[in-house]
Amino acid sequence: MPRNTFLALLSLPLALTACGTPQERCISRHTSEYRAVSKLLDEVEANLERGYAWGERAVESDRLTQCRRVHRAKDGSIRVAYRPCYVESVDIQRYRIPIDPATETRKRDNLRERQKELAAKAQASVQACKAAYPE
Incomplete structure (x- = not known):
């Protein structure tokens, strides 16, 4: 077996592990919107705290x-x-x-509401992924 082929085969399990387990991929796929809203909420709150974006x-x-x-x-x-x-x-x-503090405050309030709505869905998705792909 050529050396390069051998090295490529050795690194294959590492490449597959880097993608995550099936459970982790499932959780990541089903909670992406919740994480995006949470990130936006953190950004808006930081903008309000600083007074600028x-x-x-x-x-x-x-x-x-x-x-x-x-x-x-x-x-x-x-x-x-x-x-x-x-x-x-x-x-x-x-x-x-x-920034306009009034607009940022409305944006923060809307993102908080959306985050609360998505939290229940995300929690249910995590439980379903754990049941479907036990580790």
């Missing part, structure tokens, strides 16, 4: 660096030379976004 934007810029240039000399040897050059760089910049 965070936004992100990509900022492009050029930065000076050393570029390598490989060329062949007249005698046939390969020469490496370095020269300054500009390379495009993209950075993510965070910035503050003003």
